[in-house]
Amino acid sequence: MKPSRVVPVVLQLSALVVALGTGRLAAAPNEAFLGRWALTLPNGAAGWLEITKEKGYYDGSILWGGGSVLPVSSVVITEDSLIVTRTKDVQRKDASGKVVRTQQYTEAISAKFGEGDTLKLNQLVPKVNGTAYDNAVFTGQRIPALPARPDLKKVKFGAPVALFNGKDLAGWKPKEDKVENAWKVEGGVLSNIVAKHAPGTPAKRTANLRTEKDFEDFNLKLEVNVPAGSNSGVYLRGIYEIQVFDSFGKALDSHNMGALYSRITPSVAAEKPAGEWQTLDMTLVDRHVTVVLNGKTIIDNQPAAGCTGGAMWSDQFKPGPIYLQGDHGTVSYRNLVLRPVVK
Numbered sequence: 001m002k003p004s005r006v007v008p009v010v011l012q013l014s015a016l017v018v019a020l021g022t023g024r025l026a027a028a029p030n031e032a033f034l035g036r037w038a039l040t041l042p043n044g045a046a047g048w049l050e051i052t053k054e055k056g057y058y059d060g061s062i063l064w065g066g067g068s069v070l071p072v073s074s075v076v077i078t079e080d081s082l083i084v085t086r087t088k089d090v091q092r093k094d095a096s097g098k099v100v101r102t103q104q105y106t107e108a109i110s111a112k113f114g115e116g117d118t119l120k121l122n123q124l125v126p127k128v129n130g131t132a133y134d135n136a137v138f139t140g141q142r143i144p145a146l147p148a149r150p151d152l153k154k155v156k157f158g159a160p161v162a163l164f165n166g167k168d169l170a171g172w173k174p175k176e177d178k179v180e181n182a183w184k185v186e187g188g189v190l191s192n193i194v195a196k197h198a199p200g201t202p203a204k205r206t207a208n209l210r211t212e213k214d215f216e217d218f219n220l221k222l223e224v225n226v227p228a229g230s231n232s233g234v235y236l237r238g239i240y241e242i243q244v245f246d247s248f249g250k251a252l253d254s255h256n257m258g259a260l261y262s263r264i265t266p267s268v269a270a271e272k273p274a275g276e277w278q279t280l281d282m283t284l285v286d287r288h289v290t291v292v293l294n295g296k297t298i299i300d301n302q303p304a305a306g307c308t309g310g311a312m313w314s315d316q317f318k319p320g321p322i323y324l325q326g327d328h329g330t331v332s333y334r335n336l337v338l339r340p341v342v343k
Contacts, residue, residue: 038314068262117142230329238320266298
């Protein structure tokens with residue numbers, strides 16, 4: 001069978017610049033655009049953008065709501081504007097549903113400075129049928145430079161706080177109001193039980209679960225049991241996902257058990273086989289993360305450059321809840337104990 005043909009949609013840079021309203025090429029690039037930016041996306045979701053310059057070239061990475069941090073296709077900086085492009089594949093299918101070709105579409109994001117360290121951004125996305133563009137505006141806030149690694153030996157932690165009483169969902173609530181809540185408590189265990197679904201069909205989405213209280217910096221210890229093929233996550237302060245995943249036996253990856261999702265890869269593989277109880281010991285101090293999985297340090301006081309996919313917001317300084325991911329599959333937790341940092 002002949003493979004699908006990839007047909008690129010060619011966007012001339014000059015036309016793109018005009019379409020975005022920049023109108024001209026700048027004499028001197030404004031490198032104030034370099035750095036990390038916390039984004040509030042058009043739909044209100046959390047995003048993140050980093051613009052870098054290496055060996056004379058501009059480059060960038062972006063997080064668009066859910067999923068992973070990904071490289072952008074191109075970065076152009078003019079005197080007063082930043083232009084970033086992202087490329088994605090769109091499948092063309094015939095009447096039977098067979099993919100006959102894959103077409104590449106390029107969307108552009110332009111930015112200008114607002115007041116202070118803020119960006120005014122514009123997203124320009126070609127319609128799939130090629131008839132027009134969709135346009136959306138959103139905002140960005142510069143993220144201050146990361147501080148030096150904190151000396152965890154000098155950090156003082158307060159009295160332990162039991163987040164889960166082993167009896168009911170007191171102190172917790174669904175993160176989403178209009179999604180079915182599948183979290184149950186039985187035998188001292190907090191479980192998200194997702195109904196089985198037919199092969200080849202998507203699982204029914206169920207709610208994530210969050211603490212009613214918000215926290216700043218802390219140490220959090222818990223036990224988790226993830227079945228074969230299942231997936232969850234523990235969000236620190238509602239924005240940093242520590243991955244919970246059946247990754248036993250897999251090569252090291254930033255999407256494996258205990259990783260700071262898509263950002264920091266565990267230094268060693270310390271996960272247990274699916275269906276066994278595992279311990280997670282997580283510390284968040286001054287935007288630095290430490291993770292001890294099953295007694296082994298797999299992330300050692302490493303900087304968190306920004307939020308992860310599924311974050312409640314992109315502000316890394318805002319207090320937030322602990323939230324447990326329930327929309328990816330069945331998972332169980334117990335013995336969740338938090339110790340806040342005392343300043």
